[in-house]
Structure formats: structure tokens, C-alpha cells
Amino acid sequence: MTGLSRTVALVGMMGAGKSSVGRRLAARLGVGFKDADSEIELAAGCPIPEIFDRYGEPAFREGERKVIGRLLCESPFVLATGGGAFIDPETRAKLKERAVTVWIKAPVDVLMGRVQRRDNRPLLKTADPRGTLERLLAERAPIYAEADIAIESEDGPHTMTVDRIVSALKRHGACEAP
Numbered sequence: 001m002t003g004l005s006r007t008v009a010l011v012g013m014m015g016a017g018k019s020s021v022g023r024r025l026a027a028r029l030g031v032g033f034k035d036a037d038s039e040i041e042l043a044a045g046c047p048i049p050e051i052f053d054r055y056g057e058p059a060f061r062e063g064e065r066k067v068i069g070r071l072l073c074e075s076p077f078v079l080a081t082g083g084g085a086f087i088d089p090e091t092r093a094k095l096k097e098r099a100v101t102v103w104i105k106a107p108v109d110v111l112m113g114r115v116q117r118r119d120n121r122p123l124l125k126t127a128d129p130r131g132t133l134e135r136l137l138a139e140r141a142p143i144y145a146e147a148d149i150a151i152e153s154e155d156g157p158h159t160m161t162v163d164r165i166v167s168a169l170k171r172h173g174a175c176e177a178p
Contacts, residue, residue: 004031004076004175008165009099011147013137014083015111016104017158022080024162029175032077036085040067048082057084065091072098083136087143096146100174102165103147108134110155148172 008025010018019035026033037048040063044051051060064082068091071079079099086092086101095101112130144150149168153161169175 004029004169006174007072007074007076007079007099008169008174009079009081009095009101010104011081011086011095011101012083012104012144013106013111013133013140015113015133016083016106017153017161018080018104021104021153021158021161021165022078024158025165026078028162028166029078032075033080034071034077035080036064036068036071037080037082039071040064040082043067061088061091064088065094069094083140086147087140092143092146096148100149100169100172101147102168103144103150104153104161105144105150106153106155108137110153111137113155 008029010022010025012018019037022035023033040051040060041047043066044063046054048060051063061084064085065088068079068081068085072094081091081095086095086103108130111133149165149172151161151164151168166175
């Protein structure tokens with residue numbers, strides 16, 4: 001399948017599978033894939049947890065805005081954004097203007113199971129990571145709901161989520177069938 005008319009930006013909570021699904025989606029669509037967090041680390045020359053520790057979340061969000069803005073000027077590809085990227089009004093406006101936004105929704109239990117596999121989530125370095133994740137999801141869900149497309153993702157093969165996204169992109173007119 002080819003013929004992606006705009007960049008597809010995956011948004012949603014940490015652990016929703018944006019990067020894993022994004023890589024598979026890009027391969028299926030025959031386009032490139034970029035992970036915004038990896039691009040931010042490359043631009044900053046250090047890992048995201050270090051950016052948070054040294055400069056704080058506001059500085060990270062500023063760098064994130066710049067990197068995503070630059071990426072959105074490239075030919076259409078699949079972009080996995082960080083969990084907080086779409087929450088920032090300026091970044092959200094850029095994404096909505098220049099990309100088809102897809103919210104990958106996942107239940108808290110699935111998110112928690114995935115984020116516990118690695119210790120690289122600065123916002124979850126709290127006494128109650130699950131409570132923090134639940135609070136963030138409750139705060140962010142109404143904003144994620146502004147995405148062009150919403151796709152349910154369960155704790156199953158990512159190919160199922162990719163299939164749902166491809167079908168939704170076709171309905172949305174963002175990609176052509178082979």
C-alpha cells in the first residue's frame with residue numbers, strides 16, 4: 001500500500017504502543033517512520049530523562065515543539081509522538097494542521113503493564129505510578145479526543161491495531177488502497 005497524502009501522527013498515552021505500532025504501520029504503508037522522542041534525544045544530545053532532570057519539563061516541551069515542527073515539514077511519513085506532545089496547544093495545532101492525527105487508546109491496565117517494562121518514564125517516577133498514570137489519562141483523554149481518528153488498542157498483536165488504523169485512514173481519505 002502506498003499513496004499516503006499526509007503525515008500520520010500517532011498520539012496517546014505512554015505505553016499505548018505508538019512507536020511499536022508506528023514502525024509496523026510505516027512498513028505496511030511503504031513510508032518512513034520517525035519517533036519524536038528519539039529525534040528529540042538526537043537533537044539534545046542526551047536521553048529524555050536527563051533533559052527532564054537537568055532542565056525540567058517546560059524546556060523539554062519547548063524542544064519537542066521545535067523538533068515536531070521541523071519533522072512536519074518533511075514528506076509524508078508515520079510519526080510516533082510522545083505522550084504529552086498532543087497536550088501542548090502549539091504542538092497540537094501544528095499536528096492538526098500538517099498531519100492526520102490518530103489517537104491510540106488503551107485501557108489503564110494495558111498501559112501500566114507496558115510502561116512497567118522499562119524505567120525511562122520521567123512522569124512516572126512517583127510514589128504511585130499507577131495513580132499518576134490514571135490521573136494523566138483522565139486529564140489528557142479529552143484533548144486526545146481532538147485527534148482526527150481514535151483507535152482502540154488492547155493487549156494483543158500490534159498488527160490488529162495497524163489493520164484498524166489503515167482502515168480508518170482509508171475512510172478518512174488519507175491513504176489509497178493498493
